[in-house]
Amino acid sequence: MDELDPLERVAVYRWPIALAVLAALSVLLYLLQPILTPFVLGGLIGYLGDPMVDRLERLGMQRSLGVAIVFLLFTAIVAVALIFALPMLLHQLDALVAKVPDLYRWLTQGLIPWVQQTFDLPDRQLPQVDWSGQLADNWQSVGRFTAQSLKTITGSGAGLMLWMANLALVPVVAFYLMRDWDVLISKSLDLLPLAWQQKSIELVSESDEVVGAFLRGQFLVMCSLGVIYSVGLWLVGVQLAMLLGIIAGLASIVPYLGFIVGIVASCIAAYAQFHDWTMLLWVALVFGVGQAVESMVLTPVLVGDRIGLHPVAVIFALMAGGQIAGFVGVVLALPVAAVVMVFLRHAMHHYRASDLYGRD
Template identity: 65%
Template sequence: MSPLGPRRWPWFVGVVLAIGVAFYVLQPILLPFVLGALIGYLGDPLVDILERRGMGRTWGVTVVFLVLTAVLVMALLIAVPALIHQVDALVRKVPDIYRWLTDTLLPWVQANLSIPVSRLPEIDWTSRLAENWQSLGKATATTLRGITGSGAGLLAWLFNMALVPVVAFYLMRDWDVLMAKILRMIPKAWQENTTVMVGEADEVLGAFIRGQLLVMLALGVIYSIGLSLVGVQLALVLGMVAGLASIVPYLGFIVGIASSLLVAWFQFHEPGALLLVALVFAIGQVLESVVLTPILVGDRIGLHPVAVIFALMAGGQIAGFLGVLVALPVSAVIMVFVRHAVARYRASELYTGE
């Protein structure tokens, strides 16, 4: 019987289905484990480097963990105050944007497209923003009372937050051992092919997770610095939003340039500023296409932009935020196995007819 004989396939399909059902049923408690696994996967190559240089595995994990924590804390200390200041400035601009829509854009559209004359309702933005901030405060207070009012709910939330670094530490320390044990559980007839496919899947995952995160961060920094040089007031918010949205192909560019042009117009009212904003995003796109993506990600993922959008929407529909978090990595790994399956099909008698 061939290595992929029919007697093994029911077991394989059963295991895959069992994993899928377990993921769906247990998704309310899986988020700290998924985040911990993500951190462990990102840190494992760094720990391997330290281990090859003579440092013990546990000490290497400790060093990597402390470095990652320090970088995260520094980024939060630098970025959060600036983000809060710029979000506050954005909120103050809402009345001006609404007034421009009412007094300029809507009349122009009606005059040029022969739409019946109508006006947007007048809004007292001073009282409306105050009401919204008051409602937000009430909603936040109600949520906090709901969490703290239930001892079990507060305990579960604290436990989940504390569990993420614990899971990340132990997975980072034992990553290679766990992978070897999982491989030994696979039928011996499959182990050679599985080792090859797991190696390709690891390459794809590494290219996606590490590479795409670096591309998103780099684009956010490029857009933020470029918009700051132009003088756009909300440069940090606009640049980071565009960088994060770039996880979907072209979405970051579309969202970023549209919102930045709108903000620049309200701030400067000059076509030259709009051209400079467009130049910033054009430079970002060129750098992404020519430098960032080829170097940091490469062409190994093989996911079509439509497949990326579908994977994100499907993940969100199935498992909410957790599904979105794992959608693209899972899709990238599935594509590795699909390519191998297609290659075997094309070499089979079913395809060749021989």
């Protein structure tokens, strides 16, 4: 080490310094996790809206005006969802709760005896439940919990102010990040050593493509599948069409999970409603059409093959993120996992091209 000149000595210390900075940032993010929610949500909105703002800017529009237009568009979408979709969703949730006794009765008196008789299994029954009393108690508990939570929030001036401040911070953070996203990325790259900047630009570009496929492409795929499943089940006549479609669309963040969860839940709901086995064929047709549209149109056009994350890796990332940092961890899990996969691919390429891998 003493034989190295000053420039070579600095180059040797680059990696330890970079790893130390990365570790310090990770610890800082973990410690600040309780206050990061508005910043993470604002950053997510800013990242989703940045390509639209860039496109408007290329058309000759001032960036601040483009940010305002995109921001108003997002606000209108959220407002329409809250005004029209949320009441319908809550109504169907109430309908689902009302159907719980019928579903449990069908399970204990119909499905389980049929399975036991068909496969010659021991005759065992589930316990009888007084659903009228159970549901009343549980809904009263939920009501009491909600009332107590609201009382705690509104009863404490500091708690109410903190909750309102966090809510108000989300659009503010999103607006400023959309406006200055490209500038912040450029300045962040300028902080890196000159020898790393070109490769870092390549890695950031590839990571942006992968994360964009997840956050933009997969989000659009989930929303599209939710609409397809909801409309299809509504045309079939299933009462819980919107609720089941949204569940299946959200579950589709893991490949094939949305299809499996959606078709099983929808078949149970359809049979409990109609008591007709032919309705299951219509439900299967709805999900078959949705799966075909996803495989042939939505995923190739909106996502492509850029993600490269195995379904098990997606599940692990979501669970690990929730375990480490709660809601913030779940939001950041897939973007972080996608970026890690990009760096791992480059690291494996570098390793296989090295003497360590090639020598006998």
